[in-house]
Structures are given as structure tokens and as C-alpha cells.
Amino acid sequence: MTGQTEMGGGIKVVGVNHRTAPLDVRERFAHGAHEVPRALARVMAAGASGGVLLSTCNRTEFYLVADDEPALEAVWSLLGERLPATPAAGAREYGYIARDRDAVRHLYRVSAGLDSMILGESQIQGQVREAWEASRAQAGPVLHRLFQTALHVGSRVRTETGLGMGTASAASAGVAVAGKIFGDLAGRSALILGAGDMAELAATCLSDEGVQITLVANRTQERARAIAERLGGRAVSLEEAWPHFATTDIALCSTAAPHAVVTWERVGAVIGARGGKPLCILDLAVPRDVDPALAQLENVFLYDVDDLQTVAAQATARRRDEVPAAERIVEEETDLFWAWYGGLGVVPAIKELRQRIDELRATELERALRHLGHLSPEDRARVEQFSQALLNKFLHQPTIALKTAAEQGHGYGLLEALRRLFGMEPPA
Amino acid sequence: MIVTLHLIVLALYGLATALVLAPFTGLRPAPSTLPPPPAPRAPPRVLVIAFPCAGAAVHVVAISQLTLVGLGPALSMLALCLVLLQLTSERLLRGSAVSFFTAPLATGLVGLALLSGLTPSAEAIAARNIWFVLHVALSVLGIALMALAFIAAALYLLQFRELKARRFGQIFQLFPPLERLDQLNRFALVAGFPALTLGVLLALGYGAQFSGGLHVAKAQVVWGIFTWVVLGWAVWVRVVRHWAGRRAALASIAGFGAVLLVYVALKLTQPGAERFL
Numbered sequence: 001m002t003g004q005t006e007m008g009g010g011i012k013v014v015g016v017n018h019r020t021a022p023l024d025v026r027e028r029f030a031h032g033a034h035e036v037p038r039a040l041a042r043v044m045a046a047g048a049s050g051g052v053l054l055s056t057c058n059r060t061e062f063y064l065v066a067d068d069e070p071a072l073e074a075v076w077s078l079l080g081e082r083l084p085a086t087p088a089a090g091a092r093e094y095g096y097i098a099r100d101r102d103a104v105r106h107l108y109r110v111s112a113g114l115d116s117m118i119l120g121e122s123q124i125q126g127q128v129r130e131a132w133e134a135s136r137a138q139a140g141p142v143l144h145r146l147f148q149t150a151l152h153v154g155s156r157v158r159t160e161t162g163l164g165m166g167t168a169s170a171a172s173a174g175v176a177v178a179g180k181i182f183g184d185l186a187g188r189s190a191l192i193l194g195a196g197d198m199a200e201l202a203a204t205c206l207s208d209e210g211v212q213i214t215l216v217a218n219r220t221q222e223r224a225r226a227i228a229e230r231l232g233g234r235a236v237s238l239e240e241a242w243p244h245f246a247t248t249d250i251a252l253c254s255t256a257a258p259h260a261v262v263t264w265e266r267v268g269a270v271i272g273a274r275g276g277k278p279l280c281i282l283d284l285a286v287p288r289d290v291d292p293a294l295a296q297l298e299n300v301f302l303y304d305v306d307d308l309q310t311v312a313a314q315a316t317a318r319r320r321d322e323v324p325a326a327e328r329i330v331e332e333e334t335d336l337f338w339a340w341y342g343g344l345g346v347v348p349a350i351k352e353l354r355q356r357i358d359e360l361r362a363t364e365l366e367r368a369l370r371h372l373g374h375l376s377p378e379d380r381a382r383v384e385q386f387s388q389a390l391l392n393k394f395l396h397q398p399t400i401a402l403k404t405a406a407e408q409g410h411g412y413g414l415l416e417a418l419r420r421l422f423g424m425e426p427p428a
Numbered sequence: 429m430i431v432t433l434h435l436i437v438l439a440l441y442g443l444a445t446a447l448v449l450a451p452f453t454g455l456r457p458a459p460s461t462l463p464p465p466p467a468p469r470a471p472p473r474v475l476v477i478a479f480p481c482a483g484a485a486v487h488v489v490a491i492s493q494l495t496l497v498g499l500g501p502a503l504s505m506l507a508l509c510l511v512l513l514q515l516t517s518e519r520l521l522r523g524s525a526v527s528f529f530t531a532p533l534a535t536g537l538v539g540l541a542l543l544s545g546l547t548p549s550a551e552a553i554a555a556r557n558i559w560f561v562l563h564v565a566l567s568v569l570g571i572a573l574m575a576l577a578f579i580a581a582a583l584y585l586l587q588f589r590e591l592k593a594r595r596f597g598q599i600f601q602l603f604p605p606l607e608r609l610d611q612l613n614r615f616a617l618v619a620g621f622p623a624l625t626l627g628v629l630l631a632l633g634y635g636a637q638f639s640g641g642l643h644v645a646k647a648q649v650v651w652g653i654f655t656w657v658v659l660g661w662a663v664w665v666r667v668v669r670h671w672a673g674r675r676a677a678l679a680s681i682a683g684f685g686a687v688l689l690v691y692v693a694l695k696l697t698q699p700g701a702e703r704f705l
Contacts, residue, residue: 177591180587180591180606182605182606183606303594
């Protein structure tokens with residue numbers, strides 16, 4: 001099946017992920033929620049009839065219902081503009097495209113955590129949902145269905161397999177790394193920069209290990225206060241947090257700032273005053289919150305998302321045993337979606353066939369009736385009913401066969417035969 | 429009998445060495461584009477403990493039959509001290525990382541002891557008394573603790589390098605946390621210094637009491653005092669100057685390295701060095 005429907009082209013996914021692009025490129029391509037509608041509008045203006053933008057720390061992917069070239073060009077151009085010095089191949093150098101069934105399978109694998117840096121991690125499912133909701137106005141019926149089923153696939157994989165077993169998030173990896181520096185974490189102090197979900201999750205992991213959360217610093221105080229109340233410590237502004245880098249053992253950074261906030265200028269001198277006491281900085285933000293130059297200080301141990309996910313990935317090696325079972329679910333669900341999607345192409349084809357044959361019937365009926373002028377109006381009506389019934393009988397079996405084949409995911413062959421036999425043009 | 433026991437000890441320590449170094453063989457870092465390999469699997473804990481324990485038990489029996497005079501017995505005792513310290517620190521550190529160094533070192537020392545000969549001369553045996561045995565035992569314990577401080581410092585620097593370079597391979601997985609290694613280094617230095625000091629004082633007392641003065645080779649005096657001064661300096665910078673972490677680890681390694689270097693230099697250059705350890 002080409003995946004072309006009358007709803008504006010085939011399903012495509014175009015983007016970059018942790019396998020194809022390094023962190024500094026991924027963070028340039030990352031889109032905040034407020035940027036999504038404008039980015040999608042630009043791609044849709046290039047010819048896509050539906051779009052969803054999934055942007056996480058590990059991937060930026062445009063799911064589109066579109067013809068190939070113009071919309072894909074628009075995506076590469078949009079991403080390429082975010083690179084400081086555009087390489088010869090532009091953003092393409094870091095990216096990939098999957099089409100039709102492969103695109104469906106790709107999203108299902110993403111939602112199941114099979115494509116994650118940390119195999120089976122569950123955070124991605126929430127991110128898929130958020131992406132779908134943020135793009136709801138522009139998604140269109142096909143992508144609505146695709147994302148809805150992707151969430152179902154994610155849930156199935158997590159409940160029917162052991163792919164999600166154990167704790168293997170970047171946050172728990174942060175705890176493990178801090179443990180390799182300090183040994184027992186009980187009684188250590190931590191300050192939290194940022195008050196998002198990731199910051200809260202990581203702070204909770206630290207708190208569970210006995211780490212004392214002393215400060216929660218955020219641009220907006222309300223959310224920081226909520227976390228501080230739950231985990232201890234007090235809520236402060238970012239500016240108030242810098243002096244505390246002189247005393248804290250762990251600094252957890254996960255703000256939504258578009259650039260580094262923990263810079264050499266702000267905390268370099270403060271950290272220098274620690275007298276060699278180690279400081280573990282866990283930077284969970286994308287784009288990164290912490291100036292990498294700070295790692296040059298001897299007593300600073302700085303880890304970003306890539307580092308922590310590497311650690312977590314090691315811990316989840318045993319999840320690999322569950323991959324075959326998860327892949328089977330993905331294949332089953334891909335078949336189901338593809339059957340549904342194939343049906344979208346069959347319905348207009350049947351409609352067109354019926355319309356075409358009905359036109360023939362009407363023409364031939366009219367010609368025949370011209371030679372049968374002696375017939376009474378009742379008889380003429382009976383002849384017309386006969387032609388209509390004959391048409392219905394004639395089309396009944398092909399219609400059923402096409403719908404059945406489409407539901408089973410292999411309607412393409414019959415559809416092609418139909419088009420050739422009846423001289424129907426493929427949809428544009 | 430002594431030699432047979434030492435051969436058994438050598439075999440057990442050798443097996444322990446092979447076991448603890450097994451995770452480091454045949455594993456290479458994966459290319460960054462592929463998922464990382466699973467965490468290296470440590471050998472069965474029961475075997476990691478059992479081999480050195482069995483070796484140490486046989487070793488204690490062997491040592492009890494030695495006169496503790498001469499190079500061979502001293503090396504054998506040093507090996508036993510190292511293994512006992514390893515088992516103690518493993519209990520404290522909840523990890524087997526110290527054995528990465530102590531296991532091959534102890535194996536090598538037992539091998540050297542066998543090569544040097546474990547039976548001392550009649551003259552040396554005649555000079556043996558409780559002062560002498562205590563002097564040897566405490567001095568060897570002091571040196572073993574200094575070696576342990578060196579090992580902890582080396583582990584610290586390796587783990588430090590991995591953590592700074594964000595490499596999460598075998599060293600990251602198998603070595604103890606930096607803080608614990610720093611504590612072990614400090615403990616070994618602080619415990620080693622009194623032991624070595626007592627060892628030196630006993631040597632002085634033994635000389636005055638039984639030999640009518642210090643009739644030992646000049647090289648031995650130089651090395652003994654040098655070792656004491658270096659260990660004293662390492663303790664001083666840790667306890668008085670509050671050095672910690674990487675700087676303290678470097679100091680320990682530099683100190684232990686200097687002691688070894690001076691020992692080798694004196695053995696090679698000084699007359700009468702054959703009587704000295």
C-alpha cells in the first residue's frame with residue numbers, strides 16, 4: 001500500500017534522535033510547547049494535511065500526513081535554521097525519514113520505549129501524549145488515530161511485558177552517580193534548580209535516598225514552593241541560589257531555560273571557595289542548564305542527560321530480554337492500524353467505482369428507454385429499479401471483498417486491480 | 429612443610445587474583461552509536477571471599493612455623509598482612525575493589541618469598557626474641573597499611589578519572605565510591621603510622637638491649653627513618669593540613685613510591701644491604 005489516501009498524502013516521520021544527533025544538536029532542534037503550533041503551521045503551509053511535533057530531550061520528530069518533497073523540505077529547512085553553521089547536507093545530516101507502515105511502526109516503538117535511550121523508560125509515553133495534545137488542532141484524523149493507538153501500544157507493552165521493570169530513569173541514574181562520589185547519600189544536601197516534572201522526579205529520587213533538599217530555586221515561586229513543601233527546604237529565586245553552590249553537595253538542574261543558567265560567571269568563584277569539597281552537578285535539562293566549562297574545576301563532577309542515560313541504559317540491560325515480546329505487540333498493532341488506514345483508501349475507491357458505474361447505468365438506461373417509448377410510466381420505473389438492483393448485485397461482492405481485504409491489511413492488490421480494470425485514476 | 433604450605437597459599441592467592449581480575453578481561457567500551465553493554469558481572473561473591481580466606485588461613489599456619497627472620501619470611505608476612513587488611517577493608521567498603529591490587533600483590537610477594545628462601549641462617553635464628561618478632565611484625569604491619577593507603581589512593585585516582593571523564597565502564601561499576609576510598613586511605617595512614625613508629629622504636633630498644641647498640645646496616649637505618657618520615661608527612665598533611673581527596677591520594681602515592689624507590693636504590697648501592705629485609 002502506498003499509504004496515499006484522499007486525506008492528503010501518506011504518513012511520514014522526519015526528525016532526529018539520540019542515535020543520529022549529538023546532544024548539542026538535539027538541544028538546538030528541541031521545541032518548547034509554545035513553539036509547536038508555529039513550526040507545524042510552517043510545515044503544513046508546505047503541503048502537509050496533518051502534523052504532530054514530538055520534541056523531547058532525545059528526539060525532535062515531525063509526524064506528517066503529506067506528500068514527500070515540499071513538506072519534508074520545510075522540516076529540514078526549519079531545523080537547519082537552528083544550526084549555527086549549516087553543514088553541506090543541512091539538518092538532513094543528523095536526521096532520518098520513515099514512511100507509511102515504517103512510520104507507524106516507528107511511533108509505536110517510540111511510545112513503547114523501544115526506541116528510547118533508556119530501554120523501556122515510561123516517561124516517553126507522557127511525552128507522546130503531550131505532543132499529541134499540543135498538536136491537536138493540526139493533527140488531522142489520521143494522526144489523531146495514530147497517536148491514540150500509539151498510547152494504547154505503550155500501555156500494552158508495559159502491562160504485557162517486563163520492558164518497564166526496574167527503575168532506570170535519568171533521575172535514578174543521577175542518584176547512582178552521586179552515590180559513586182559520596183558513598184552513602186543520607187545527610188547530604190542538594191539544591192534543585194527548576195520546578196518541572198523532571199526536577200520533581202529527580203528531587204524525589206534524591207530525597208528517597210536520604211538527601212536533604214535545602215533549596216528549590218525557580219523563576220516562578222509558586223511551583224517551587226509546592227515542591228519545597230513536599231520535599232523539605234525552601235523556595236527561592238534563581239538569583240538567590242548561586243551563593244549556595246559553595247556549600248551544597250549536589251546541584252540538580254532542570255529548568256526550561258533556553259540557554260545555560262549555571263555559568264562560570266555566576267558560580268565559578270563560589271565553587272572555588274569550597275576548598276576542594278566535591279560538588280556533583282546533575283544537569284537534566286535540554287537545552288543544558290550548566291555551562292560545560294564548570295567541569296574543568298577539579299572538584300566539580302558534572303553530568304548531563306546523555307551521561308545519565310548511559311548509566312541508566314547499563315542498568316536496564318536485562319530489559320533487553322523483553323524486547324522480542326514488545327516488538328510482537330508493536331507488529332500486531334501496526335497491522336491493525338494499517339488495516340484501518342488501508343480502509344481509508346478503499347472507501348473513496350468504492351465510492352468512485354459506484355459513481356462511475358451508476359453513470360454508465362443511467363446513460364444506458366436513458367438510451368434504452370428512448371427505444372421503449374410505448375412503456376407505461378410504471379413499467380419505466382420497473383426497468384429503472386431493475387437496473388439499480390442489477391448494479392447493486394454486481395457491486396456487492398467486490399465491495400465486500402475490498403473492505404475485507406482492507407481490514408486485513410492487504411487491500412492494496414485489489415485496489416490496484418480495480419483501478420486498472422475500470423480505468424480509475426489513483427488519487428492525487 | 430613450610431614450602432608446601434606456601435605453595436598452597438600461592439595457588440589460592442593466584443585463583444583469587446584470577447577471579448577478581450576476570451571482569452576486566454575481554455570487555456571493551458561499545459561504540460557510542462550502539463546501546464551500551466550491560467554492567468560487567470562481578471564474579472560470585474562467595475568465591476571472591478572464599479579463596480583469600482582459605483589462603484590466609486593456610487598462610488597463618490605457614491607463618492606460625494616461620495622464624496620471621498630474613499627477606500623471605502618478611503615478604504610472606506607482608507603478603508598475609510595485605511590479605512588480612514584486604515578482607516577487613518572489603519568488609520568495611522562492601523566491595524571487592526581493594527583486591528584488584530592486593531590479590532596480585534600478595535600473590536607476587538608469596539612467590540618472591542618462595543624464591544628468596546624461607547629458611548633463615550642459624551646466626552639469624554639465634555638473634556630472634558620477642559622484641560625482634562614484635563619489631564618485624566609491627567614494621568611489616570605498618571608497611572602493609574602504607575601499601576593499603578597507596579592502593580586506596582590508586583583506586584581513588586582511577587575512579588576519580590572515570591567520573592571526571594564521564595566513563596561508566598568496569599571501573600565505575602566495580603570500584604567503591606570516592607568518599608569511601610578517601611576514608612580508607614586516611615584510616616590506613618593513621619593506623620599505619622603508630623605501627624611503624626612502634627616498629628622503629630622496638631628496633632632501637634632491641635639494639636640497645638641485646639646488641640649493645642645499633643649494629644645494623646646504615647642502609648637499613650636510612651630506609652627505616654625515611655619510611656617513617658614519609659608516612660609521618662602523609663599523616664601530617666591529612667590530619668593537620670586537612671588534605672583530602674585527589675591531593676591526599678597523590679601524596680600517598682608519591683610517599684609510597686618514594687619509599688619503594690629509595691629501598692631499591694639502597695639495595696643496589698649500599699654495602700651490607702643483604703642483611704636488610
